[in-house]
Amino acid sequence: MRHPPLPPRGCAFFFDFDGTLADIAPRPDAVKVEPVVPRCLALLAQLEEGALAIVSGRPVDEIDAYLSPLRLPVAGVHGAERRGLDGKLRRMTLPPLGPAQEHVQAFVARHPGLQLELKPGAMALHYRGAPELEDACVAVMTEAQALVDDLGMICGKRVVELKPRQASKGAAVRSFMEEPPFRARQPWVFGDDVTDEAAFEAVLALGGVAVKIGAGESLAPYRLPDPAALHRWMQSATP
Secondary structure, three states, X not given: XXXXXXXXXXXXXXXXXXXXXXXOOOOHHHOOOOOHHHHXXXXXXXXXXXXXXXXXXXXXXXXXXXXXXXXXXXXXXXXXXXXXXXXXXXXXXXXXXXXXXXXXXXXXXXXXXXXXXXXOOEEEEEOOOOHHHHHHHHHHHHHHHOOOOOEEEEEEOOEEEEEEOOOXXXXXXXXXXXXXXXXXXXXXXXXXXXXXXXXXXXXXXXOOEEEEEOOOOOOOOEEEOOHHHHHHHHHHHOO
């Protein structure tokens, strides 16, 4: 395991949320944020003149609620919505999910261990409470994807998600890097899941640093074992 070095000044930081800044919970609404997280994020943002963003599958308003009163640049729903340091929220044109949502909701109603998480223009089917249904969940989401144009599907840690096809964490990071205060800085990205690999690829192409949290194959050359280790690293980076 290659532990990431401490960063020099002049960096831009991008953090995933679930599984990276906070431990994954049995349900998305049961996540707990340790007090050290907003404190260190605020310090890092101050050190880098605001060049720090959260890049998450969650909507922007949920990230704001978990990190309150801290209000950071955020890319939510894998970049389908994005707020820069200027405070303006930008959203992609979002497809109506009606037929796809109804199809998946009927499936979830038959399986109490599943949870359908609805987001702006996206939905995530969580099967952490019923891991034996993984193949069935992928199948029903594939069927739902076919009911609505311009939806992409991505599989994460016991979750299958449909989102706008053009939205990705890599595209979100590249958009941030074209704006002040991120522009012309070395990007660092931290993430734990398959959904973060696009951000790793984008950052490495820009000469940046990618850090994988937890186990699993990854493009990231650096690794930390869990969110607690990331918290310790953040504390070391903000003396």
